[in-house]
Amino acid sequence: MSEAILDVRGLKLQFSQRSGVFGRDRAVVRAVDDVSFELRKGETLGLVGESGCGKSSLGKTLLNLHKPTAGEVIYQGKNIAGLSDKAMREYRRSLQIIFQDPFESLNSRHTVSAILEEPLLIHRIGDRSSRAQRVTELLDMVGLPSSAANKYPHEFSGGQRQRIGIARAIALNPSVLICDEAVSALDVSVQAQILNLLLEIQRELHLSMLFISHDLGVVRHMSDRIAVMYLGQIVEIGDAQAIYEQARHPYTQGLLAAIPRLGSSPEENSQIGGDIPSPMAPPAGCRFHTRCAYAQAECSTQAPELRAESASHFTACHFWEELKLREFTPA
Amino acid sequence: MSLLSIQNLSVSILGDDGIARELVSSISFDIAAGETLGLVGESGCGKSLTAMSILDLLPKPQASRSNGKVLFKGEDIGSTNQTRLRQIRGKNIAVIFQDPMTALNPVQSVAQQIGEVLRIHFPEQSRQQHGQRILELLREVGIPAPEARLSAYPHQLSGGMRQRVMIAMALACEPDLLIADEPTTALDVTIQSQIVRLLKGLQAKNGMAMLFITHDLALVSQVSDHIAVMYAGKIAEYGKARDVFATPHHPYTQSLLAALPGIHHQAKSPLLALEGQVPAIENMPSGCRFANRCRYVAELCHNKTPLAEHISETNTVACHRWKEIRS
Numbered sequence: 001m002s003e004a005i006l007d008v009r010g011l012k013l014q015f016s017q018r019s020g021v022f023g024r025d026r027a028v029v030r031a032v033d034d035v036s037f038e039l040r041k042g043e044t045l046g047l048v049g050e051s052g053c054g055k056s057s058l059g060k061t062l063l064n065l066h067k068p069t070a071g072e073v074i075y076q077g078k079n080i081a082g083l084s085d086k087a088m089r090e091y092r093r094s095l096q097i098i099f100q101d102p103f104e105s106l107n108s109r110h111t112v113s114a115i116l117e118e119p120l121l122i123h124r125i126g127d128r129s130s131r132a133q134r135v136t137e138l139l140d141m142v143g144l145p146s147s148a149a150n151k152y153p154h155e156f157s158g159g160q161r162q163r164i165g166i167a168r169a170i171a172l173n174p175s176v177l178i179c180d181e182a183v184s185a186l187d188v189s190v191q192a193q194i195l196n197l198l199l200e201i202q203r204e205l206h207l208s209m210l211f212i213s214h215d216l217g218v219v220r221h222m223s224d225r226i227a228v229m230y231l232g233q234i235v236e237i238g239d240a241q242a243i244y245e246q247a248r249h250p251y252t253q254g255l256l257a258a259i260p261r262l263g264s265s266p267e268e269n270s271q272i273g274g275d276i277p278s279p280m281a282p283p284a285g286c287r288f289h290t291r292c293a294y295a296q297a298e299c300s301t302q303a304p305e306l307r308a309e310s311a312s313h314f315t316a317c318h319f320w321e322e323l324k325l326r327e328f329t330p331a
Numbered sequence: 332m333s334l335l336s337i338q339n340l341s342v343s344i345l346g347d348d349g350i351a352r353e354l355v356s357s358i359s360f361d362i363a364a365g366e367t368l369g370l371v372g373e374s375g376c377g378k379s380l381t382a383m384s385i386l387d388l389l390p391k392p393q394a395s396r397s398n399g400k401v402l403f404k405g406e407d408i409g410s411t412n413q414t415r416l417r418q419i420r421g422k423n424i425a426v427i428f429q430d431p432m433t434a435l436n437p438v439q440s441v442a443q444q445i446g447e448v449l450r451i452h453f454p455e456q457s458r459q460q461h462g463q464r465i466l467e468l469l470r471e472v473g474i475p476a477p478e479a480r481l482s483a484y485p486h487q488l489s490g491g492m493r494q495r496v497m498i499a500m501a502l503a504c505e506p507d508l509l510i511a512d513e514p515t516t517a518l519d520v521t522i523q524s525q526i527v528r529l530l531k532g533l534q535a536k537n538g539m540a541m542l543f544i545t546h547d548l549a550l551v552s553q554v555s556d557h558i559a560v561m562y563a564g565k566i567a568e569y570g571k572a573r574d575v576f577a578t579p580h581h582p583y584t585q586s587l588l589a590a591l592p593g594i595h596h597q598a599k600s601p602l603l604a605l606e607g608q609v610p611a612i613e614n615m616p617s618g619c620r621f622a623n624r625c626r627y628v629a630e631l632c633h634n635k636t637p638l639a640e641h642i643s644e645t646n647t648v649a650c651h652r653w654k655e656i657r658s
Binding site for chain 1: 373374489491492519520521522523524525527528531546547548549550552553554573576577586587588590591592593596598599601602603604605606608
């Protein structure tokens with residue numbers, strides 16, 4: 001097992017929100033609630049879950065774009081909370097992010113070369129000519145012609161804009177790349193181009209990747225390990241193959257079964273009933289118990305911990321052993 | 332006779348330069364009573380324009396039907412007057428859209444919005460009858476505690492619940508045809524699977540036909556009896572869904588299926604990506620519109636538009652070289 005580049009321990013992120021008449025009530029949204037995992041050198045960790053599960057908030061907390069309410073993010077052995085300004089700049093340089101919508105995340109008034117040069121300028125790297133050379137090099141790496149440098153983002157298609165987003169993210173030779181729904185806005189044929197590019201760049205630059213997506217097919221394709229989130233918590237984490245072939249958590253099982261497959265009938269999709277509860281008022285005990293077909297009395301009072309099945313596969317369900325042996329039937 | 336028959340339909344888009352260009356170009360398909368036709372394609376291929384032109388809901392003057400016939404139960408509704416179209420809309424043919432938040436009226440309660448449909452199409456019924464029917468519809472689409480939801484406004488409902496309300500509105504008059512334009516695209520997978528099951532269940536019960544528009548190949552393969560694969564305003568391949576997915580004949584259909592990451596694919600291996608992009612409407616190629624991205628492109632493809640040829644009794648493909656490609 002290779003060593004961890006990022007070690008996340010007990011991370012919590014809470015937002016307080018005013019609600020009620022004149023905002024007199026305060027509601028706390030627990031976007032990320034006690035999440036621990038590690039990202040290993042060179043691996044891709046997939047992070048899946050439905051909307052509102054906290055996967056994007058988690059990504060932003062790692063980048064220190066949100067200050068965690070509690071918990072630690074350890075980068076190469078150092079807690080990022082205690083970093084000096086200089087060290088924090090260094091940290092931000094080594095962690096980069098690609099967003100879902102490359103149209104909103106690229107400045108429409110800047111040319112591509114200005115967009116790609118900006119991170120170099122901020123970090124005071126190189127002189128004018130070496131920066132220009134780096135821009136050409138970056139464009140080449142992401143499969144765009146050097147003539148793209150003088151154009152504006154609106155002159156490109158969605159897939160090409162995402163290439164520009166990737167070029168900007170790798171401009172500073174980061175060691176960790178966070179892809180936040182990086183291909184979700186793209187059509188299938190273009191999505192495949194971008195996924196291929198990400199795999200290629202990861203190999204070339206030995207990147208560690210946190211791949212956040214709601215698309216389980218894409219995550220399966222990209223990831224070595226996968227963490228499944230539900231309402232701010234990791235409910236299952238393990239090797240990609242184990243998650244897809246031996247999912248233990250009823251939520252993971254339901255999520256996988258809900259993906260339509262070519263040529264199957266909708267009746268074959270097992271069904272998780274109900275709606276995702278509001279993260280402002282998550283259910284007590286196991287957060288999934290309101291939608292779980294196997295829920296027992298204990299599930300509504302006791303929150304399950306992540307428990308190991310093997311050194312690499314953990315599940316937060318009181319009854320995964322029983323479920324594995326099919327001792328329960330769905331209610 | 333088929334329920335809906337689209338014949339040589341073309342839709343033109345007015346450019347900034349004032350020139351109208353044909354995006355949807357001479358497409359034809361039929362939907363039989365009770366069956367589902369899946370219309371699948373990537374963004375900008377004209378699938379929504381096709382659907383909107385059926386009920387004359389195109390955003391004029393930017394888009395307009397420039398050619399073709401729309402026959403509903405034999406009646407040419409493409410050239411009928413607005414009064415007749417208003418009778419058909421909602422009552423015979425209903426539509427549900429991708430985003431129920433923008434399709435629902437934010438300042439009207441659930442009961443008011445469904446009630447409006449009933450008032451327009453069943454003015455002879457009493458308020459009590461309408462009230463009962465609304466509850467019945469909400470129950471039918473699986474909204475828990477429907478009595479409590481009657482006075483709810485759209486923002487108080489989750490995305491899945493809003494889509495259920497949209498479906499309840501669409502079903503209010505028991506339409507013969509439901510046009511579902513990306514009905515689950517904005518929803519999470521577990522909710523998507525609930526809505527798809529609901530639609531299929533209602534279809535089995537009411538016997539309505541469905542035009543199901545989506546970009547999701549796996550989803551379309553689940554819900555459709557027939558499918559039409561669209562590319563750049565043309566139907567590339569059409570026929571029995573099972574056959575199209577088992578043995579795709581058009582190079583575009585083949586590439587789409589190969590580009591799909593999934594369980595069947597070796598993880599982290601390169602996907603067979605389709606290079607290049609869909610041609611812009613300003614410079615649509617004169618021959619086959621897929622020619623610039625096609626692996627099998629030949630001289631002929633650049634010069635001549637391929638017509639739909641039968642590969643079996645039910646299936647057609649619009650490719651000059653499908654026979655050579657197959658072998």
